[in-house]
Amino acid sequence: MIEGLTFEAAPEAVTRPLVSLIVPVLNEQDAVIPFVQAIDGMVQSQWPVLEDRPRLEIIFVDDGSTDATAAVLRGLCAGDKRVKLVQLSRNFGKEAALSAGLKASRGDAVVPMDVDLQDPPELLRPMIDRWQSGVQVVNARRCDRSSDTMFKRSSAQLFYKAINSLADHPIAEDVGDFRLFDRAAVDALNEMTEHSRFNKGLFSWIGFRTETLDYVRPQRAVGDTKWKFSKLLALAIDGIVASTTFPLRIWTILGSVISLLAFGYAGFLVIRTVLFGVDTPGYASLMAAVLMLGGLNLLSLGLMGEYIGRIAKQVRGRPLYIVADKVGF
Incomplete structure (x- = not known):
């Protein structure tokens, strides 16, 4: 005893x-x-x-x-x-x-x-x-x-x-x-x-x-x-990813909205060019758009990677x- x-x-x-x-x-x-x-x-x-x-x-x-x-x-x-x-x-x-x-x-x-x-x-x-x-x-x-x-x-x-x-x-x-x-x-x-x-x-x-x-x-x-901060953060990410696929759906919705805005803006540029000729391209606005879309792409890829990584862990079949x-x- x-x-x-x-x-x-x-x-x-x-x-x-x-x-x-x-x-x-x-x-x-x-x-x-x-x-x-x-x-x-x-x-x-x-x-x-x-x-x-x-x-x-x-x-x-x-x-x-x-x-x-x-x-x-x-x-x-x-x-x-x-x-x-x-x-x-x-x-x-x-x-x-x-x-x-x-x-x-x-x-x-x-x-x-x-x-x-x-x-x-x-x-x-x-x-x-x-x-x-x-x-x-x-x-x-x-x-x-x-x-x-x-x-x-x-x-x-x-x-x-x-x-x-x-x-x-x-x-x-x-x-x-x-x-x-x-x-x-x-x-x-x-x-x-x-x-x-x-x-x-x-x-x-x-x-x-x-x-x-x-x-x-x-x-x-x-x-x-x-429980250190890194472990708590990892647990929080696991919790959100394991509980819902809504974050993926957000990017579907956001991508659709951005595509519609892009097509609308492209149409606006075509009409303006036909009516008023070609303006000098704006470097600042072009870079802002490229950086914004590039950042969104990287963020969405990272999010998809979180889900894909968990799929890979699951299909390995390890205990x-x-x-x-x-x-x-």
Whole structure:
């Protein structure tokens, strides 16, 4: 047993539902034990009667950690049968790691969580209560972002406005991966074959009866965030490209409008030349038109490249992730 943990061997009563917690980790050797302790304390306080408690499995997905995270997790697995480990062969990214956890889960309900305790364990009880009342997806929505920096708040607002104005199926604002899924919803997610994953978009696309709980997100308890600006930008681009083809349609519309204007202007030049003769060409206006159209062409090619690149990734048929080892299953 790991010192400080007080897990008890609860009887595996088949009448009690099984709830799977999916926890992707990357270099979180100092955070995993406090997380398990917090879950253990929450379960004992929220469900004081053992027979009323849901059964739990805590599935950690090690996304290619280079520190002692895997060793700590193996120790936890040896000390408690509810703790399980899916170890990926390298770092595939959080979206892939979360997908690996969903695939490995056996629960009647599944809850993705962050190991840093910014997803409060105390919210699990009301989420499970909503699920047991018949709700199939329970979203956890941040109702206060005052702890974020001004840049993070404004960029998040801009992202949600942009994607929800373009996406075929808008995503829930201020809702991350922390939410509860019924087994039927998890099975639907596991059928998704996209290699450029944007899980928030998939969570919205599958539908099902959904309710939302508001909460205040606390500060990170242990460690540092792994989400740098470049990763957040890449995720935002993936989200927009994966959620809609409307940006391509914009260029179809814009190209049609520019073509009509060009034909109209060409007709105007022909008529003016016939009636009034040939003017001296205007270098400035010609260069402005060439540069504008050249810039639009390059921008449209870049946008098409984003979609084509994802098509190439999809048709290669490579797995979304590779599991190097499983412990506790």
